[in-house]
Amino acid sequence: MNLDLSGKRALVCGASQGLGEACARQLAEQGADVVVLARTQTKLEAVCSSLAIKPGQTHGYIAVDAGDTAALSAAVAAELHKGPLHIWVNNTGGPAPGPAHQADPAAYAAAFGQHLISAQTLLQLLLPGMRADGYGRILNVLSTSVKTPIPNLGVSNSIRAAMANWAKTLAGELGCDGITVNNVLPGLTQTARLDSLIGHVAQSSGRTTEQVSETMRAGIPVRRFGDPEEFANAVGFLASPAAAFINGVNLPVDGGSTASL
Ligand SMILES: NC(=O)c1ccc[n+]([C@@H]2O[C@H](COP(=O)([O-])OP(=O)(O)OC[C@H]3O[C@@H](n4cnc5c(N)ncnc54)[C@H](OP(=O)(O)O)[C@@H]3O)[C@@H](O)[C@H]2O)c1
Structure with missing residues (x-):
């Protein structure tokens, strides 16, 4: 089974801690050059300097707020001058908890900006390079709420569903270019x-x-x-050449909690 990511470049968002950090570590272990992205520069520097590194492998970081699409675009466009980013772990912080019916409409708008609008912005920046190299792996970190909404996470449940259908639509559009789009759904980790x-x-x-x-x-x-490393194992597999025929799936990594197929 070919899990080797040597020569591939990966952008891992939300990687200053938690699931994103674990994904960055896993992709670096598999040989990718990894760029970690989040807001907190000091944490990014620490993560970046502790990733696995073999001769010829280089890692970097981008400190930016994904909700600021102008700044996000400029920073990622500058990174793309160094070469295509073939693997994209699309991840960011989750919306605040609370019942759907009590959420301020502004909370929904903010979640759409931070999740869907920033994702669409990044997609359009990353696609030309993925297409040119005939290799793309888009891994969206969503939630098991895609399958069964979680009580008291009203805004999160809504934005995850939107992201899941965005991704499924893209999977149908981009597979012909060697680009797969899959959703990895963390359970309680x-x-x-x-x-x-x-x-x-x-x-x-x-x-x-x-x-x-x-x-x-x-x-x-x-x-x-769950342990974040267990989640990252799934992402590492889906990012690899071995997973080329897996496209458009929702993969729960949840210890079996989700009460549906
Ligand atoms: N852990 C779980 O049990 C679980 C379960 C289901 C779903 N999820 C979802 O999976 C995702 C990752 O979970 P996690 O547990 O790793 O979350 P986390 O520990 O809160 O980490 C979130 C990451 O996103 C970054 N981030 C947050 N807002 C950002 C912004 N505006 N721009 C750029 N980066 C931003 C954070 O870094 P900075 O603060 O430095 O920007 C951090 O690196 C979240 O969406 C979460 O809701 C998690």
Whole structure:
């Protein structure tokens, strides 16, 4: 099975911590030159300098707010002067929790800007290089809410569904150019985002964070939270030449929690 990414360049968004950071580490292990993108420069520098590196491999970072499409475009266009980016892990922070019916309309607009509009902006920048080299791997980090909406994540559920159908449409359009588009759906995985959600539930329910965590773990068939590396393993496979015939799927990495196929 060919998992080798030597000679490929990868852009990993939301990579200063959590799932994105784990994906950057995995893609570097497989030989890709990795560019990590997020807002916090100090964290990006630390991630970038600790990625696996073999002779000839180089890594870099872009510190930018993905919600600022003008700044995002300028920064990624400058990176593309160095060569095409063949693999794109499309990832960013999740919207704040809360019921759908109580969310401010501005929260929906902000989520569309940060997720869908920035993704479309990046897509149009990255496509020419992927097409020219006949190799593209677009991996969207979404959520299992694509399959079953998660209570109290109203804005997130909505934007994930939009992203999933955007991606499925692209998969049909771009496969002929050697570009695959797949969605990887994290279940409950041990990152700062999960800690924050647990804290929110604990505060609103009057329980301790350990009680909330225990209830959440009990609902997962494997009875534990995921490790970011386990999520990154799936991304590393889908990014590789071995996964060339897998296109347009939603892959949950959730320990079996999702109650649908
Ligand atoms: N962990 C889970 O259990 C889980 C489950 C389902 C879905 N998800 C979703 O999967 C995604 C990644 O999850 P995670 O747990 O790794 O989240 P996380 O720990 O909150 O990390 C989010 C990453 O996105 C970056 N980011 C946030 N806003 C940004 C912006 N405006 N522009 C550029 N970068 C931005 C953050 O870096 P900076 O702050 O430095 O910008 C960080 O690197 C999120 O959308 C999350 O909602 C996670």
